[in-house]
Amino acid sequence: MLLAITDDELAGGDSPSVPVSYFVQPVRHDDRQPVTDLVKARTAWMRDQSLPLEPGGRPVLSCLSESSAIRGAQLWVLYEGTVPRGAAVTSLAPALDVQWRQQDGDTSLWILDMVTDPDADDSPGRWMTWWLSSTFHRFTVVSAVTCSEPLARKMADLHVMDLRTDARQTSTHLLRRRTRHAPRLHTFVASPDPVITVPGHPRC
Known part of the structure; x- marks a missing residue:
């Protein structure tokens, strides 16, 4: 299925009469090798496209290793x-206000890392961002940060996020989208029932 839907369409209207395309779940033991292969394929694709790789390794791979799991993610x-x-690796942390005028004490769902299949016909990163935005809609924002401007612009476009550059640290690019409950999303992206919410944000 090619992506041809908007935020507004996910928020209301009639449900489409099509099979559910995706399923999101917390990582399981059986996911370890397929996700590792996914990271390898994405890394090779980024090199072929001359896209910069984030320094310091991939949090997705860290979360696959119990001995080096990222605390609270x-x-x-x-x-x-x-x-x-x-x-995608997520964690809960204070929202970072860079020209967005968030309230003091706002909590953001941070995307620490996201890897998608370069051979996918659709835009899986956008579906994941929509799912996170809807599932954790009690929080104000979904946020991400990257040091690469080309990667930040690509993420902003594909994941439907706003982009800001920190004037004090011009190499830091922040992405954010307001969370929004999307009642129709479940007709495209299924997830475990009951939906996992906070408190009880699972950890890797």
């Missing part, structure tokens, strides 16, 4: 049928 895996199409 959760790894989600997006499947299309039986094929993993994306993986």
